[in-house]
């Protein structure tokens with residue numbers, strides 16, 4: 001089978017030299033194992049963090065080993081009592097066309113309930129991140145103004161829709177006019193700001209948020225977040241979800257001193273890692289699935305075709321190639 005090996009740790013933006021395609025022999029199936037053919041791969045910003053060997057909340061990728069992440073596969077052969085040929089499964093799988101996996105690491109998925117790729121997005125980790133990051137840390141109340149950066153991506157597009165369900169005014173910041181159209185026309189956002197097309201984001205925020213900002217869901221960090229912070233209301237909540245604008249930085253960027261603003265306006269700012277909420281995932285998925293079924297949540301994904309294009313799809317996250325969740329179909 002073919003796999004994608006983590007060839008070297010990138011400095012700054014990853015590129016072709018980060019990845020290499022190699023062939024390997026599959027081992028024979030042992031009891032409790034299955035042979036999988038991958039059908040969908042998720043590419044996610046957190047993978048950039050795992051490419052660095054700095055201490056973090058997950059183990060870094062090992063150089064010389066295949067990259068891995070959330071993926072969907074079909075069982076081709078089974079020596080497991082829990083899975084049969086033809087079953088669709090989710091697992092944290094190697095970036096390989098075929099692989100042998102232990103059944104304990106897999107979860108069966110019903111492709112009749114929702115398209116399998118949804119389990120990598122709205123019905124998976126990004127959907128849960130949106131739900132818990134907003135509800136538990138943002139604590140939105142009816143009438144609040146909620147601002148979301150990275151608003152047109154996998155997490156952000158769901159955050160905004162859930163905030164609308166809570167009765168909030170929702171403003172999204174994203175990187176193209178097409179994305180802003182999608183947010184306001186399809187996803188019900190009240191306003192959007194294309195940060196790449198403005199030279200005065202402060203003024204744009206003031207216009208879009210005449211009553212100030214009560215909740216900020218931060219996916220990107222950097223200068224966008226500096227501008228939002230300046231307009232937070234008293235007792236605002238900031239849910240720190242991601243800092244993608246900084247993931248490829250080679251030195252620690254500095255910005256304005258925000259502590260006096262947080263202090264005088266009594267702002268609560270809290271980071272979270274979605275695994276913090278693991279014990280509540282079942283409840284979260286149920287909630288999201290029911291909103292999806294009722295048509296209260298819409299879902300968008302950008303599908304890149306072909307195993308060879310997994311690295312390209314991953315790199316595309318950093319240039320904003322995706323609307324909604326970026327997935328690769330093989």
Ligand code: NDP
Nearest residue numbers: 045153154155174175219220241242243244245273274320
């Ligand atoms: P997205 O689908 O949002 O894809 C990334 C998007 O980020 C791109 O489409 C691009 O959109 C935007 N972006 C890229 N570079 C920059 C930049 N320099 N400045 C501003 N925007 C940029 O990814 P996800 O929804 O999967 O993840 C969103 C964020 O949430 C990430 O930071 C991720 O690390 C974080 N995350 C955190 C979790 C947690 O447990 N805390 C769990 C899951 C995700 P645009 O066109 O708008 O620039």
